[in-house]
Amino acid sequence: MKKVLLFAVVMMFSGQALAEDFFSNLFRFKGVKPMTDKLYKDSCGECHFAYQAGLLPKRSWEKMMLADQLSDHFGEVADLEEEDRIAIRDMLVADAADTSIYKRSMKIDRSIPENATPLRITETPYIKKKHKEMTDKYVKFNPKVKSLINCNTCHREIEKGIFDDDTVLIPNFGYWSEIE
């Protein structure tokens, strides 16, 4: 009985703070974990947005980060110093979609068949499904987007790992929530 009373008193004083914490945490883990490492951003953000680790599973990053794969990275040479290659691979593996507690990462991971090792985020079933409405007029024929790989042209809060629809602003068209 004493314990129950104590609990009630504690809840009375800290209930609001707890609730705020709870909701801000829910919000925080909604997207994907942000990547802030400078080596990563400099090395992998040169030709396109430096994709977060939580957008692909571990096995995908392990394959992509093999030295011979980097020499022919989607037809481009993305070679790295050996030391940097290992450091970046480890970073990607550590926060990969299949080990993440972030909601979008979990959804991406769950959508990929176990026997598949996709190297493209844009070809994972979850991402494909979410962009069904992103037809050529918004992407391919939109000179400020050109390809779905340019996530950051539409997802304006992507640096923070946030993908909510009210943060999607398609260049030349406007906020998705107002177009839809």
Ligand code: HEC
């Ligand atoms: C020299 C330029 C260059 C560098 C450096 C580079 N990439 Fe890429 N990357 C490309 C090109 C080109 C594509 C394919 C783009 C396309 O399909 O239009 C690509 C595609 C990708 C994709 C797949 C995008 C999709 O379709 O979902 C991932 C993931 C990726 N790169 C990760 C990385 C990582 C990780 C690094 C750092 C180790 C890196 N890239 C460094 C040029 C580069």
Ligand code: HEC
């Ligand atoms: C042409 C603009 C555009 C590009 C480029 C784009 N997206 Fe999107 N994305 C959207 C729109 C629009 C939605 C749908 C929002 C909705 O209605 O739920 C969306 C939805 C999403 C969602 C689901 C968010 C949610 O809360 O349901 C994720 C995750 C996402 N995109 C990730 C990516 C990634 C990763 C890339 C790059 C590989 C990318 N997007 C490229 C426009 C874009």
